[in-house]
Amino acid sequence: MQLTAPPTVPPRRRAADAIPRRRPARVPLRASAAALSALLALAPALTGCGTRLPEADFTARARPSGGTGGGTAGSGTNPASDTGVTATEIRIGIVTSLTSPVGSEVFSGPRYGAQAFFQALNDHGGLHGRTVKLVTCDDGGSGVGNQDCVHRLIDQAHVFAFVSGSVLDYAGAPYVSGRAVPDIGGQPIGTAYDRWPHLYGIYGSAAPRDGRAVGWNGTLYQSTEVFRFFKQRLGASSAAVVAYNQSDSARYAGQLKAGLEAEGYRVLLQTVDFALPNFQAVAAAVRADGSQLLFDAMDTRGNAALCRALDEAGVTVAAKVTNVQNWSESVRTDYASSPNCRNALWATSSSLDYEDEQYPAVRDFRTAMARYYPDRAARLSAWELEGWAGAQWLTDALDSCGAAPTRGCVEAFMNRAEPYDAHGLILPASFVPRPPPTGPTRACLNAARWQDSAQGGRGGWVTQVPAMTENCFDVPQLPYKP
Template structure:
């Protein structure tokens, strides 16, 4: 189980009535209902009534990086909860989703957290993707669990009430992120590419800004550990010269390209690769780039587009031969039809986030409390989200392991996929058997 996903941070989830003795509120709804386990629902915790559970979602719908960059998880979570409510809810309680747009801003994120915690009094959060999770310390101080969020900042590696979609073995003691300010990542991505595509010389392109530099350094270190020759190319964010970087990588025989940049930088890089005649075996994007809209965004760079690979620890949302993926697609089509053609791995992970929180809530039966939910989350058993995710948990380790066995899913963009519309085609037999025992390499959290 990997400690966290390496994500580029550049610029960067039926009501039975009691036969007798139920009290009824002013609206005529029963205030106590028998549950699947035989108990009677009560207002058992903040954000929980006999008939309702209030769940918050924070995303950046109006982020400066665009409306799609930090919003996909919201639509997945909402589709799951809508389907859940249609099937009867959680032990007789329906889920009410309260969303907040933090605009990709730290101060607005803090305002969202306080709105959801203090004003809306939500029980928990799900489907969060916050670019700057400035409100995390306050959320954590109030003991509100955030389940299955996207770790686009270090908050999920630091606070005990925050649970990343990728699982974690970090101490998460509220002090420094990771182990004394160091995070760890395996080299499984690079080994897969080496073993399956025979890549040997890797270009790593990044901006001269700290988050991009840190990510790029961790990639370069992992590549070198796997025996690659690495060509590192720093791009001036304010005066980029991609052609010079591309020409140097071409001259030095780069056959795989990694980057630590957002979509605009990626597109500029691909245009330069096309113009300068740099062809590679693989151009590797992060899971954040695994989207339906990838083909349209890179329409003018066919060579780069059709050599792009994405690597994740989640099922490909196009693989409907897996029942849980088929349910996801059906729920999205029914409850979020406007997202057709705009799906992403983050959308599926938002759906899995809501599923994870729901499974934890169902384990509590009538006595739904945050303590009960977190007991479920912190149990030593692995969780796989009904086979949407590779196995993961939140068992804390006192020290980082020297090595770990990590399983990954790999997909490649193909113009011929999706009935000729283009799409992501899975390139491994099964992510649960595509596993590698690799070293854990440190990199700085800040």
């Protein structure tokens, strides 16, 4: 089912009941390098952040699979069909690293998107006469905290499933999978969603996911569609990659360099000190090299500082390429002191631009966010949209079960051969295991560029492709060990 928030419903401050929990010891600021390590675990997915599926999958668009959708009819006869399901309620858990050492906004987006979706769903009568009761937990950005949240939501709150998770360290993944609790639409930070069964990341996975090893016997693959896109769109043939002198940052930079070189780019690799980065020297090197594109393996703080150095030195590039994590409204403030660099920002993803209200599903998302979370207008993001898409995915899976949802029925929906696109919000994704890739694979992506002149001069992200499902390339798959 798909929904549009009714205009007469007043906003509510929150939809979720927070589970009380022991708060793990706060990670000191000196551990920010470790936090960066965890953030960069997302790097391979962001390097080739389109969907990689056989071409036929892009013509098999998912459809709502039956069921009556919302409404209250039959609520008196609904069975308590599984854990977390009563005649009137379904309990769903969301775990977020809300108070992580990298800040409260870094991981919070998916949770807000999912909460807005379920608030709107409940205001429409729920699903088969049941309301969705969200139970949230903040794991503090630590593995111990994550295990604590997982145990509390499974053992005490008895949730039916997890949805739209975004955590720094998914240490509780083995327990979630061992208890056969579906985890749907989570952000693949780290490798858990490419290892454990019962875990279904927002971008899908073709790996075996048997719990024994990550990917294919410990190997994952990055694709090069992002680099191919800029080569064809901007005619680019040279790129600079900037990294910290920190192991995970350097490893991700190496993957970026390998992907660029596989697409025929000349690559300038620059390394800066994590504690005292000399971005002025990077700006000078980029100018001397004449680099057309700029990629990085750094956090938002580093990106903003690099952009300031480029603007101060009068250095311009055709595109400063970022990823879905940084596709947000906060760009206008994060890059306030570097307007030239800001207007060179491009972002790529496997989901629609949250500014693209020509699509009904995006309008639904923005309507609900404005109604239930008006204070987040200046922080809207692609991750919030993907959190909404994860909630839509779980809802459609539940809807396929009719009035007696079970975890087995939901997982049958998730594991079906037909790819799913959350009513057009994400590129078609599935969880059908396939052999490791041996040659070029069809991969698609969306792309947008920040323009200060857009949105009546207020600035915003402007989509740069006619349709993300048609912006596709046959590209190589490069193996790596996570």
